[in-house]
Amino acid sequence: MNCQLRGLSVLVTRPADQADNLCRMIEAAHGRPLRFPAMEIAAMEDPQPARQLLGTITPGSLLIFVSANAVVHAFPLLPNELPLELQVAAIGEATAAALDEYGLPATLVPEQRFDSEGLLALDALSDMQNRKVIIVRGRGGRELLRQELEKRGAAVAYAEVYERRVPARNSANLVRGWEQMVDAVTVTSSELLDNLIQLLGEEGKRLLQITPLVVLSERTAEHAFDLGCRKVWVTDVAGDRGILEALCDIRNNPE
Incomplete structure (x- = not known):
């Protein structure tokens, strides 16, 4: 797959020890992964x-x-x-x-x-x-x-x-710089999305709702819509390859 993210900044919310492969793939496609683990295992x-x-x-x-x-x-x-x-x-x-x-x-x-x-x-x-x-x-x-x-x-x-567990994290800097730092967000489960919203607070939730969001299943997409997210991409194939393909689609078709 010839995917060029061309500087797309992607918030990766997986647990810290499970994000490496996706982050490497984003970097290889000339994107910028931003790690923000929203779950601890x-x-x-x-x-x-x-x-x-x-x-x-x-x-x-x-x-x-x-x-x-x-x-x-x-x-x-x-x-x-x-x-x-x-x-x-x-x-x-x-x-x-x-x-x-x-x-x-x-x-x-x-x-x-x-x-x-x-x-x-x-x-x-x-x-x-x-x-x-x-x-x-x-x-x-x-x-x-x-x-x-x-x-x-x-x-x-x-x-x-x-x-x-929900990590003990301070999201103030992330929320403050969201519009300059985050072009897209990836979440791999409904629980992870709930954790992220809890960590971001009300202002962060408002920003998340208008940011392209990549999910792995229709069930998580429905949950995201219920939470007010307006731009939701569901991967066509499972795993990191599907996430990368969705991010490329966001880069090429942002609206």
Whole structure:
């Protein structure tokens, strides 16, 4: 892809340790990434409940990882040996890539929508009668996946292996210089958008509402519109490549 951002300044809101690749891609396309992490990821203070649950994995179980963070924080808690008949699902491509890095390739990955709805649309999950399912995730989050799998007959439990926090950040300088510093904003989840608005305050929210915003899903786009954002781009493909393509579209078609 021949993408030239031509100096476009992009606010990158991912957690600090997950922003490097996107920032490098923006720089390679002659854009200017501005890091402003709106979320922190931390291991659970007490990992024992998740460790004990993951220790109950049996042949035929389905292990669902909802994010790359879930993969990273779950692996120290997994038993040394896993059943050969274990089925592993990833919510999207980034999660599947993280599983590959740890030597546990996903056997189920959505083909189009990289979210709970996309995973639930897979034929392999249509009949879950008497299946044991462990959803590996952070503390809290959507209930759709569990609710729908239980309707299909599965016994579902959560292994919560990390928690998300709003960082302690001062946004005064960012808000003060927004019109000179920020041409576009990227957020990768509805929760991240909520955190960003909380950190920016009322004046920052007003500025965000009129700034081009790149999101990864229609669900997050709907949430952004509900919050008053007027210029929302949804990526055509998942991951950083999709974000970069959307930023190029913003650069070439700002209105």
